[in-house]
Amino acid sequence: MAQDDERVPAVPGPPDDWEAPRERWLSTVVRPAFGPRSMLLEVVARMLIPAILVFSVYLLVAGHNRPGGGFAGGLVASMAFVLRYVAGGRYELAAGIPARPPVILALGLLLSGGTAGAPLLFGEPILRTHTWHFELPVFGEVHLLSALFFEIGVYLIVVGLVLSVVAALGARMEAEEEETRAWGEGEVR
């Protein structure tokens, strides 16, 4: 039994994959999630991912007037990470993630929740939208809606969710299987 709760938590922390060594792209240790390694897939993925991420940001911003929005944007962005995992395996996934999923989720929730709650501080109802007008050199007059922060929060959360799920149901399971296999071999005396 733990003598000091701070020193020995009842259970260890979250998955430690996030601290895994950051593998190099196309390095030899990369193992893909499905089937044999496909160089073509990896290369295509490598090229597509930045484009997908840019498209996701476009969707995020465009949602104001066209189909899109935080959800769609977030889903598209997470497709990029899924693709990276499918092509490069779990180490590759770990290398490509900007932060631990719980942190992404927490930040997203803070951003959205904060945007929702901020008007309360000014005596306005919850979620009241505020618009700022700017004059920017290149873009001219810009309307910045506080709803955008809200949407960014949504975007982050969707990305965080998909990352968690891929990490848990994809990478984690894969790792476990390897462990089991290794353990099984070790047991044979």
Add this chain to the structure above:
Amino acid sequence: MNTPALVLVITVGVLYGTGFYLLVQRSLMRVVLGILLLGHGSNLALLLTDGGAALPPLLGDAGEGRIADPLPHAMILTAIVITFGVTTFLLALAYRVWLGDENDEVPDDIEDRRIGALAEPEDSA
């Protein structure tokens, strides 16, 4: 108000019927599929409350004809996302069950079974 198109109403019925049927199976993977079907069914049911096929609710390109009621669309979107979140959880659960039991079936409750097998009350107060 317009009644919805009959084929779609029938589709709602089919989705619910098949969804329910998958839901009452013992394999958790089938249950997941059932939830997905039911999710589609309820989304379609919500969609049918918007008055029938119409133009997208985008201001500005309002061309000829009726524009769809956007509120059901918004609710469906929310529902889709919630269903997605819950489905991922259910999948993780199915995986866990499989880890424990080597299959993904929902077994009966042990204590219920034990009490069901009792012939006589065990004690009287």
Add this chain to the structure above:
Amino acid sequence: MTVLVALPFLLPLLGAAVTLLISRWPRVQRAASLLTLAAVTANAGLLLAETADGTVISSQAGGWPAPLGITLVADPLSALLVLVSSVVLLIVLLYAIGQDVGGLSRGNPDVFHPVYLVLTAGVGLSFVAGDLFNLFVGFEVTLTASYALITQAPTRERTRASMIYTVVSLISSILFLTGIALVYAATGTVNMADIADRLATVPGDLRNVLGLFFLVVFGIKAAVVPMHFWLPDSYPIAITRISAIFAALLTKVAVYAIIRTQTLLFSRDDITDVLLVFAIVTMLVGILGALVQDDVNRVLSFALVSHIGYMIFGLGLVGVPGGHDDAGVAGLTGVIVYLVHHIVVQATLFLVAGLIRQYVGNTSLRSIRGLASVSPALALFFFLPAMSLAGLPPMSGFVAKLALFQAGLEQGGPLAYAGVAAGVATSVLTLIAIFRIWVRGFWGTPSQAIVAAQSALSSGTGRFGIRWMTATTGLMVATGIAVALLAGPLTEIGTVAARELISGEAYRTAVMSDSVVAP
């Protein structure tokens, strides 16, 4: 003042985000968690103080007028339930922290705290939602958090229990969504006050069908017989803090939803008989189940099912809306008092069961014995809520039952009398079931193993943990006694709330036009 309405949801939500962010620092996380719940409780206290006289406060989210935006509303009933649930959540959190610090739990604290706060937010949102779809969202928040919580420390048994729990909850969610589609199809709105107005244009029979549909939807979550089977198979198996909160709150949120929808939305006069039949069957089937269980948690779970019947019974006494309806007011008052009482007492008993688990290793009636001599404090903390659950005076359960019986007799009619008779029978059977635990588990000579466990627990960090847990259980018992002592003000608020639920005018006015409506 309208700020108060948004905070039961927003505060714990932000707290959840913060605790998730700082999950690497357990101490800070615990402090943040406690601080959040303390703030939620304080806010709830203010909210009740504002609404106790029947004032209805509403806040239009985003500043959009009622049917367009989403309205958050607090009437006396909502405020009362928000207060009671946050008090119970706070005490259970204290209990859980003591258990974690004492190293007595294998739960996962860094997941527990954020999810627990999400649950708080979901419960808060469900109570203040003035919009049917938003209520659905509140339910989903609560349920998702509960899925995460029930799978804490997942053994095989717990995963199986979680499956039953999750799948049944999912079917209720899907049906809820379907119900919203049906209501929107008929009325073209999801704002509840607006629905209430627009449903007048819909044929009465369709209204009844929709009302019964929602009764089934919430009946599943409230564990109304015959939709209750999942509850005794899932609640008892979760870890203590979770089963305590589930038993105390989750079914009550569903009961609240039943009250809200049946009083505000649907014409109740035609379907009260259905409610009464459900109530009678629920009371009896539930308590008969409790009698044959061999496990403390399962006895408590079946008793929970049974006592949901009391609440449905009180609601079934409500007659024609808007008319002269003393028995209806009395019945609803009884339900409200019963809700408050039952939230507290059920949580207490599950916490006690958790302490039993610490001493004995499980809660089977075959292995517990002589606990009264092992821990007199624990015995006292079981005995008092047990009296309350059985409806013995002077505990809160008696006051609640008294109010319901009075209402039933006042209403009269064969089903109401049958309901009172079933209520009396259920009281006696509850007495037998719960004191069976006392006689078998607390009296007698403790086994060697229990004595040894006790001495092992009285050293090291375990001692701190067990003392802290016992003390917080005592705090919960004290809360229960406070409910009994405050029965006077409580019934007063209950009556105010009941009158308002039945007339529904202040609620509708507050939602549709003004933000604060005094009675």
Add this chain to the structure above:
Amino acid sequence: MLPALIALHVAVAVVLPPLAVRLGPRVFLVAAVPLLATAGWALLQLPGILDGRPATASVPWAPELGLVLDFRLDALALTMVALISGIGSLIFVYAAWYFSASERALGRLAAMMVLFSASMLGVVVTDNLLALYVFWELTTVCSFVLIGHSDHRENSRRAAIQALITTAGFGLLMLIGFLLLGQAAGTYRISELVADPPTGPLVPLAVVLVLAGAFAKSAQVPLHYWLPAAMVAPTPVSAYLHAATMVKGGVYLVARLAPGFADTGPWLPLVLSFGLATMVVGAWRAMRQDDGKLLLAYGTVSQLGFLTVLAGAGTPISGIAVVAMLLAHGFFKSTLFLAVGVIDHQVGTRTMSRLSGVGRRMPVLATAAAVAAGSMAGLPPLLGFVAKEADFEVYLPGHHPALSVAGSSAVLLVLALGSVLTFGYSARLWWGSFTTKAEVAERRYPSAGPAFLAPVVLLAAACLLPGLAPSLVDPLAQAHAATMPHAAAPDYHLALWHGFSLPLLLSVAVTAAGLVLFANRERFYRLQSAAPRWPDAEVAYHLFVHAVYSTALGVTRRLQTGSLPLYLTVILGTLLVVPGGWFVWSLASSGLHVPMSGGDWRLWDTPVQLVLALVVGVSAIAAVREERRFPALLLLGATGFGMCGIFVVHGAPDLALTLILVETLTMIILIFVLRRLPARFASGARRVGWPRRLTAVVCALAGIFVAGVLAASTYARSLPPASVGYWEEAEHAGSANLVNLILADFRAMDTIGEITVLVTAAVAVASLVVANRRTGGENGGDEGNGAAKPVMARNEPVIGREGHETSTGGGHGSG
């Protein structure tokens, strides 16, 4: 002042357990303090009460419910207070010497007795039916704990729960009776109810229910079984609760209500039949007992029947008689209990056939017991005699307005019969306990100390003094009689000598018959043994409990099957029966217009919908029939993409976009998991034959029902949707995509809830999968008892790991 006194009891009770650690059994002397204070205060109120001015107080609790603690100390209440606080304090003094320092849970015992005292005080001084119920059940609970004092003994536990279930169960019936009375009268105040009794169709029922509760509490046949069983409690507890005070609660209630309700239909028949039967049966049983305490217990049952008969009469003379008899019984019964307790304590047994020479060895005790037994037998010049004279007076022909001469004579005859038996067992008790028997060896034991005997002697004196000077009691009895309505002040006074009257004749006859009975006791015992045994009412209790358990088991094992698919089917069935049934009924009865029946329907908006609907429908049905996982998944994908198509046609591009993304992700994640699972669904999982067909039918009907109600609901809409307001507001918000505007602004509350769901789901998935490695395999990850576990494992190897794993598992190992 009364609430303060009750609070004083509670306060003292709280400090007793810690004090008991220091003081040992002498803690009972402290415990006696609040009782003495109450007795003293009550004595001060005596003059006012005798003048008909009761002391009152009121504490509101839940006034909305009529639950107000109204207090009212009048003559009848004062009589009871004399028993509760007066006799109580003597018993407490006695207890201070009765218990040894090694007695278990001494502090709890003392505290419970004081709490009991407070509750009993509450019962008799409250003037509100609901408050009376509160205190009434408190005495039940205290009695439960006190009977179970020796909780390590099986019979103690049994007796305790038996007493609890019986009295609390019937107490609930009484509560319903109270509620009916209160609602008929519009008040719960007892004094008002009695002064102006309500009428109505439910009042007779209410009276029956109230009497049922009172009879259970006062151990009337056939509910008397719990009282002798309760004698497992320590003697001071038995003397206090189960002889002097608590069991009189029922009698008290009967006496309290009789003035108002004696002429309500069922009252007199019930009171007379149950009371007389109890008197005779109790006395008959008492004659058979060899254990002194059990004899007294059955004697108490008998006397309670007697008291019920008196109290139920409701005439002014009965008021006088009841006061006298309550006091007389309280004094003599507690004296005898305490005396038997002394014998038990000193000699080590109270079984009469094993006692010899006790009277010679403890003459003071023997004398005191003789006085008390004489009072019980109704011998002059003791209080028992005075009371019994008054008792006969109540039912003299013509004295009770509702009884014919024949009826009164019959009642008197039975009362006389009971009195003869009472004489018999009184003599038997004294004779058996104190005389020297040649055939029994005498034991060696220390004689009792003066402090231990003092309460016994004082109580015996209380049997004697008011007998010699009935005027000590008479004013109180008169005051009570004066409170009765229709009180033409009775010219009856308690006295030793009323001249040659019928009661005196009866007393003489009873005494003579009693002497004859005692002289021929051996023959009588043989007669008793030869007489057929009456069915024991305790059997009924056990039958009841067994029936309850059998029913419970039968119901539960049939319903609670533990099968999730069955649970879901039942839920769907409920959906079909309740709202579905109403729907079909209202369609059939034309309450609802059958949708699309009037030619106002259309098959599709565009033919593309038909194609898409076919894709969705066919792939869904195929997915149901598919036995392999992967193809089932693909079929589901087809359904999803068909849905996207429907969304596009329906003018919902946002939905189509989101759904296509979500579908893709879902498919990918499903594939992640499917990698691990077998290719086919387990064949054993499928139900076959009629259960499967039934399931299919239920599911299909549920689908039809949903579609049908949906059609009916859309058809019922007459108003434009509330969302038309969005068009205007959207202009101000400056956004063109309405759906997104709703999500991000108008209804952003939904969105924020929804992202909370996502966050939680993400955390849940991570913790669920990750938790595996921490807890998996090894110790199933059970919560708790880190400390207890190794110990348990050492001592009870039978309880394996499973036992610790969950709450329910324990049963398998240790059972």
